[in-house]
Amino acid sequence: MIRMVLADDEAMIRAGVRAILATDEDIEVVAEAADGREAVELVRAHRPDIALLDVRMPRLDGLSAAAELRAATPEVAVVMLTTFDEDEYVSRALDAGVRGFLLKASDPRELIMGVRAVADGAAYLSPRIARKVIAQVSGGRLSRAGEARGHVRSLTAREREVLALVGQGMSNQDIGRELFLSQGTVKSHVSAILLRLGLNNRVQAAIIAYEAGLVPGDT
16 A cells, blocks of 8 residues: 655645545645645654645745755655746655656656555656656756766667666566566666766656656656
8 A cells, every 4th residue: 555645735736636646546645735844744743655736835944844854764765846936846756755746737647656656656747747847856965867868878789778668657567567577676776877878867867868858758
């Protein structure tokens, strides 16, 4: 069972997201919050697997809440709900250790897919915002993305295959099944990729995969 805390200051959004999540019998929303401060308190109390946070919330915004949760409950994966005009927050979100980005207006199936991917240990970047995310971060903290495109060419063929699948939001288990590798071998490849490209987490790796053209973007 994937246990979740859902936080959004709009009751209609919370109701809609909860209804979508309820269609998957393996996902349970254990608590809901209307602001970031309440979200942090509920996550600390319930210790869910995933905290699904809106970016813009009163009292404490989603990014600040994510940073607090990274320090207080690092075992809880944080996924951000975003809209197209909020992509400039991605760099801050990466600093806060966010594991996924989902669009509020995305297909309901994508919401389930993203939650499941993060629960399985992967990062998930909504394909519909991938190109905008890259455009936003290319001039900021991840300006090394252009340089990393050259570094990607220095990866082994297998490492490029693994990176492409990381970019698709696959977990180590999924990648292992796709490439007929053990999870331990996949984990070693992912660690080597992060080290060689100077990245801190799988979300950054997913962005680089898109930037390098290893993953087709959604138009």
